[in-house]
Amino acid sequence: MNTVTRPRILVVGAGFAGVECVRRLERKLSPDEADVTLVTPFAYQLYLPLLPQVASGVLTPQSIAVSLRRSKKYRTRIIPGGAIGVDLKSKVCVIRTITDEIVNEPYDYIVLAPGSITRTFDIPGLTDHAFGMKTLAEAAYIRDHVISQLDLADASQDPVERASRLQFVVVGGGYAGTETAACLQRLTHAAVKRYPRLDPGLIKWHLIDIAPKLMPELGDKLGSSAQEILRRRGIEISLGTSIAKAGPEEVTFTDGRAIPTRTLIWTAGVVASPLIATLGAETVKGRLAVAPEMNLPGDDGVFALGDSAAVPDLAKGEGAMCPPTAQHALRQGKHVADNVIASLRGQVMKPYVHKDLGLVVDLGGTDAVSKPLGIELRGLPAQAVARGYHWSALRTNVAKTRVMTNWLLNAVAGDDFVRTGFQARKAARLKDFEYTDAYLTPEQVRAQVEGAGRPE
Numbered sequence: 001m002n003t004v005t006r007p008r009i010l011v012v013g014a015g016f017a018g019v020e021c022v023r024r025l026e027r028k029l030s031p032d033e034a035d036v037t038l039v040t041p042f043a044y045q046l047y048l049p050l051l052p053q054v055a056s057g058v059l060t061p062q063s064i065a066v067s068l069r070r071s072k073k074y075r076t077r078i079i080p081g082g083a084i085g086v087d088l089k090s091k092v093c094v095i096r097t098i099t100d101e102i103v104n105e106p107y108d109y110i111v112l113a114p115g116s117i118t119r120t121f122d123i124p125g126l127t128d129h130a131f132g133m134k135t136l137a138e139a140a141y142i143r144d145h146v147i148s149q150l151d152l153a154d155a156s157q158d159p160v161e162r163a164s165r166l167q168f169v170v171v172g173g174g175y176a177g178t179e180t181a182a183c184l185q186r187l188t189h190a191a192v193k194r195y196p197r198l199d200p201g202l203i204k205w206h207l208i209d210i211a212p213k214l215m216p217e218l219g220d221k222l223g224s225s226a227q228e229i230l231r232r233r234g235i236e237i238s239l240g241t242s243i244a245k246a247g248p249e250e251v252t253f254t255d256g257r258a259i260p261t262r263t264l265i266w267t268a269g270v271v272a273s274p275l276i277a278t279l280g281a282e283t284v285k286g287r288l289a290v291a292p293e294m295n296l297p298g299d300d301g302v303f304a305l306g307d308s309a310a311v312p313d314l315a316k317g318e319g320a321m322c323p324p325t326a327q328h329a330l331r332q333g334k335h336v337a338d339n340v341i342a343s344l345r346g347q348v349m350k351p352y353v354h355k356d357l358g359l360v361v362d363l364g365g366t367d368a369v370s371k372p373l374g375i376e377l378r379g380l381p382a383q384a385v386a387r388g389y390h391w392s393a394l395r396t397n398v399a400k401t402r403v404m405t406n407w408l409l410n411a412v413a414g415d416d417f418v419r420t421g422f423q424a425r426k427a428a429r430l431k432d433f434e435y436t437d438a439y440l441t442p443e444q445v446r447a448q449v450e451g452a453g454r455p456e
């Protein structure tokens with residue numbers, strides 16, 4: 001522990017977990033009790049569950065990017081950058097700033113909340129040709145890309161090119177993939193009316209998953225309702241199917257079908273941030289293994305939570321792990337702040353317990369399925385619950401107002417389908433959007449901390 005100055009609390013990641021933690025630390029600790037620092041590459045907290053609505057143009061990107069500097073009361077020091085390694089022994093976090101400088105940040109307490117990245121597999125062509133749906137840039141890029149396909153198909157005289165530009169593949173039948181396919185299908189369905197030369201019958205969306213069901217957590221009846229809605233809208237659902245290979249103009253499914261397409265959206269699950277591997281500590285399926293109090297057993301002052309940590313799910317029972325959801329992450333954020341404070345004040349930490357409240361799935365327009373507290377809802381009531389839940393979970397009133405205004409405006413005036421040209425001439429790759437190759441190995445972290453020079 002640093003005895004000369006105040007204890008230093010370093011929070012890594014400004015997502016659901018990190019921001020809730022920081023705000024609670026600011027509220028509950030007096031400024032002379034501890035210094036709070038937050039490392040984050042972006043100046044906002046991203047409301048990820050509404051990303052598919054950004055991709056489909058129902059919401060503007062800014063409306064789900066909640067400012068970290070909205071209030072004068074926010075006294076946390078913010079380092080703009082990403083943590084690329086943590087040395088537990090010397091209690092130093094290595095940070096790559098947004099100007100690409102590498103700095104060592106010492107801490108007394110560290111709260112690791114860097115979230116997750118898109119899980120990929122060793123499928124030929126996948127990481128070069130698939131888009132993820134995890135960052136604001138990805139959502140904005142996909143929107144531009146999809147509208148570009150309509151523009152280019154419209155301009156093309158080649159029927160083969162047209163057909164390939166008008167087929168779209170989404171992999172992953174969880175809520176992220178299902179909402180993405182549903183929302184984007186609504187986008188192309190509405191947009192094609194502005195392209196009188198295009199045959200709407202050529203537009204085809206595929207949603208595929210290796211599992212036998214879409215969103216199994218919804219249960220059989222609601223899951224079938226969701227499938228029925230999507231099929232009615234013309235989305236072709238293929239279960240028990242994945243991708244065998246991906247190319248720039250064609251994707252081959254594991255059942256042998258080759259789909260001509262320029263759009264592959266990959267949402268087949270998440271894995272913990274690569275930052276976790278730099279610790280060299282025990283993990284469970286890549287997530288940092290922590291105690292129910294969210295501290296790292298055997299390492300004083302280290303906490304982890306959210307998508308990057310394997311937090312025991314005490315409400316579910318022995319051996320269960322909290323699922324990677326915002327619902328858990330934001331509650332864990334508040335709880336971990338209390339435990340950091342307890343640890344700092346020499347008090348007893350409390351285990352995290354939360355009983356899942358259910359799931360909401362917005363399929364666009366008035367289509368939705370929701371299961372709040374076990375009650376199965378469809379159509380408008382489900383949509384009211386889905387949007388009401390997300391709206392109330394947005395952190396600031398200005399974000400709430402932006403989202404509500406966007407929803408109303410979209411309902412009344414629809415979309416203009418504007419392609420902004422954002423990064424139009426640069427190949428978009430998963431690792432560039434999600435910075436997956438920015439991290440150090442545990443050896444490089446040690447070398448950096450010991451001053452053995454700048455890692456490559």
Ligand SMILES: Cc1cc2nc3c(=O)[nH]c(=O)nc-3n(C[C@H](O)[C@H](O)[C@H](O)COP(=O)(O)OP(=O)(O)OC[C@H]3O[C@@H](n4cnc5c(N)ncnc54)[C@H](O)[C@@H]3O)c2cc1C
Nearest residue numbers: 013015016017048049082083115306307324325326327329
């Ligand atoms: C499309 C989609 C829809 C979803 N819908 C729902 C839903 O309806 N309900 C629900 O409960 N959950 C939903 N989720 C899941 C939910 O968003 C996540 O579980 C939640 O965001 C996890 O919170 P977190 O704080 O752990 O991570 P995040 O919210 O992802 O935050 C991590 C933060 O850390 C930052 N970061 C990453 N690496 C570093 C680094 N090295 N250094 C510093 N900062 C870093 C990131 O920029 C980010 O700001 C959805 C997810 C997606 C993608």
